[in-house]
Amino acid sequence: MKAIVIEPLARVEGHGGITVELEGDSIAAVRFDVFEGARLLESLVRGKRYDEVAPVLSRICSICSAAHCLTSLKATEKAFEVTVSPQTERLRDLLFLGENIESHALHLFLLALPDYLNAPSAIALAADRPELVQLGLRLKRLGNLIQETIGGRAIHPVNAVPGGFGKAPSTEQLTGLRTALLEGAKGSSAVVDIMASLPETDFCRANTVYAALNSPNQDSYYAGDKVVVFADGERTAVPAADYRTLTNEEPAPHSHAKHSSFRGKPFMVGSLARLTVNMRWLTAKLAIAAERLRLHLPSDSPMDNNKAQALELIGDLERALAVVEQLLDDGIEDERPVPVQPRAGTGTAITEAPRGLLIHSYTYDAEGTLVSADVITPTALNAASMETHFRRLVEQCPERTDGVLAQRLEMLARAYDPCISCSVHLMRKR
């Protein structure tokens, strides 16, 4: 028996990683484990008042803090039947766009690109191709600037509160943001050029089920209460309140994250799923870029998630600019948050975090104290799909040497953009 083990996929010692066991030419086992901090953090908010929940849960992840914060607020508002203003919806959408730009720039330029260009790390890539890393850092900063302007600070948005925003951005701030976005949009063509120049990585082909938010506002990451599952050309809608019929979580003996499947099949969430479910909304510019990247939807290659992120990155820059211009045209109102009247009930919110579907479901008592919370992250939803795709990769790999398999498995894991910066991040001295 030969085993290939890739451990350092998790930030928590002893958790996470890929194990492949080979017996001659047969595959004895393929196991994927990911540490799921979010689930354990649910206990920290039980017993908290409704306005204390989002500030705690936004700290689940530094990269996805806006998504956790806004999904938390959306769930709380649903439980109390609060409807926020159109301006709030627009500002929240913009906050999501900023986070997506930041997250995709980080993932594509600092984590995925080194693989394609045979660099062992972002540091090594920076030495050889500084212009690539600098472009990634510039785009990431632009995403941060959006979040800072709308959320009130670089991380864990303080302006976003139940019912709306404690403080709306000023016209001056939005004008500054528009200038920065106009400048940043100049990097869009370079993103396509760079991604189009990379070698193809079609080492895992698989018929894949995709799931993504079906938003009423084109491809909004925030608005919407329905998930669409795309399988073999068929679309099935699942209302947010029925999310358990989508996830069907089952414990997996070897995994800290439960495994999700829809009608018995694992499904993939994230950029590639979003584009697949919402492909009819691709703009002409993005359709041309997709052609240049040789991305054909629906795709049978999970590695195409990197291309999908590149398309979203350039699309989000345009969309963020459009939202800012709309806010400036309409004039920003200094409106107060909608008053919140606590009541006993359950609220479920589903949004699109950078890595895919994010679910927060809360039950409150009549005083507005949180009784129970269920938080399901995209990385947890993807766990079963990742394991299936790792198996396909091994099956399709003609040269099963440790080095080749390990490199491909790591690249595929990275293409899923798993959120392992959740929880601890500390340094270790060995």
Next chain:
Amino acid sequence: MKPILVVGLGNPLMGDDGVGCAVAECLVRDPRLPEWADVIAGGSDLLRYAGLMEGRRLVVVLDAIQDEAAPGTVATLDENAAGLEMRQEHAHHISALQAMRLLSMTIPADFLLLAISIASAGIGTDLSSRVRDRLPAIVEKVLGEIEYLGAGKLQCS
């Protein structure tokens, strides 16, 4: 713009992992903090604060380290610190040291890491008693470093 920026890193939901943040929060409230230093309590992604580093002469990063030193020990490390994760040890994460190296490519400031040894990192909003008891001493030590480093930087200008 103040010439020195201090960034406390960590996740306050993960016990001692959040010690950098906890120390930053203490510094913000401490009357001994030099007037030429700004302090922010951040999350776990140093790159996110790039915009706040523009125009600074020195960026001091406070972060947790799991090593053999007694909990609460503060060590000064530069971006080339031996024995630490400079290579892409984790498949999908940029460490604070790697982030410092990347940031130094685009921001003309000096970067320094003050690594705070911890006892444990697990789910929970409290620091371990071993680190919590040492918090005043850690803040004292960090303040001393900021005073010394900052004074040097201001003299050089």
